[in-house]
Amino acid sequence: MNPFSFQSRLALAAGMCLLPLCLAIASPGAHGPNGEHLDGPAAVSAGSGLPRIEAHSEQFEIVGRLDASSLVLYVSRYETNEAVLGAQLDVELGNLKARTAFEAEPGSYRLSDKKLVDALHRAGNHSLVFTLTAGADSDLLDGTLAVAAHDENDHAEGSGSGMRRGAAIVAGVVVLVMGAVLLRRRRHNFGAAR
Structure with missing residues (x-):
């Protein structure tokens, strides 16, 4: 049996x-969550779902992401993609303006101004103007940060x-x-x- x-x-x-x-x-x-491949650090960062911004001119390129408490930006030379470290970077949104803090370890610029960051977290398209001074070079760049209403959730x-x-x-x-x-x-x- x-x-x-x-x-x-x-x-x-x-x-x-x-x-x-x-x-x-x-x-x-x-x-x-959207089916994208997560094969490496760049892909993970791209799939994070955080609002992103890109801006470039003939000299420089700025890419960044808005996290819970700050706007983190990376600056490079547009032609060579060489990182621009230790520059002075100011960010403007309407009548709000603040200077970023350079962080040597990741090579990024962090905007932590509470009023400006809070304004960026509101849903909508935010037109930003970046004033960059790197040694003898300076430039104005503009870009739009799109924040969807569901990003808060x-x-x-x-x-x-x-x-x-x-x-x-x-x-x-x-x-x-x-x-x-x-x-x-x-x-x-x-x-x-x-």
Whole structure:
């Protein structure tokens, strides 16, 4: 007599089939929330969902991202892509103006002025003017930072993703436990029948 009933085999097969699916849903994987590949640091940064800005002139290029408390900017020479370090960089939005602080370790410029950063977090298109002085060279650059209304809720969306991941893990564990209980019950019944 076979110790495994049809229901036990079915539960075990279902558990084995669902486990990879549950693990795939629960694991972060190599793709971002929008399906983009996350193969390296540049791709991770590009998929972060933070508002971004780009501006360039014949001499310089500025790229940056708005995070929760600041605007982080990177400056390079437009033709050579050589980083411009230790320059003076001012940012204007309407009648608000502030100077950035150069951070040598990442080679970035951080705008932390609370009024200006708070204004940038409002939904809409923000036209920024950058005044850059690097040694004997100086330039004015302009760019637009687009902030969507849902960007303020990115953290809430991320927690929903975490809840789905947690639910998938719980579902996988429940399926495995149910299969183990049914298997144990069948083994116990088979042993008692002898």
